[in-house]
Amino acid sequence: MNTITRSDQSRGLTTLQDQVNRLFEDNFTRERSAHADLATWAPPVDIYETENELVVKADLPGLQEKDIDVRVANNTLTIRGERKSEKDVNEDNYFRVERAFGPFTRSFSLPNTVSPESIRADYHNGVLTLHMAKREESKPKQIKISVSGNGK
Secondary structure, X not given: OOOOXXXXXXXXXXXXXXXHHHHHHHHHXXXXXXXXXXXXXOOOEEEEEOOOEEEEEEEOOOOOHHHEEEEEEOOEEEEEEEEOXXXXXXXXXXXXXXXXXXXXEEEEEOOOOEEEEEEEEEEEXXXXXXXXXXXXXXXXXXXXXOOOHHHO
């Protein structure tokens, strides 16, 4: 008499799938890490508005103040800089390189409500913060309502 056994095909496939994924991931990671310093990068930026100003915050860890250039021309804010790779570690000693190095540029169009002459820049704990005051005429104004007697 023949016995019928049910085989779970997905069990073997999962293992094979994991092995194939690992193979591609390892090769991709090795290839990518070897050329990470050639990749272009752009620091992440948050932009928000308050009643009196527009604020831009850019994450620039590992940079020194002298490596950052902030300019405004034709209502365009441009942040430039360069993160340099660490030269004190031999390239052959790295197991993984995920941080990008090299020059970067971020540009943003500024609204006409911002006064370019009043931009203030602070750099603290790897975060560049730009405070851009709004022009007086663009700030919200409250208009008082006068109430007349007798409905006139």
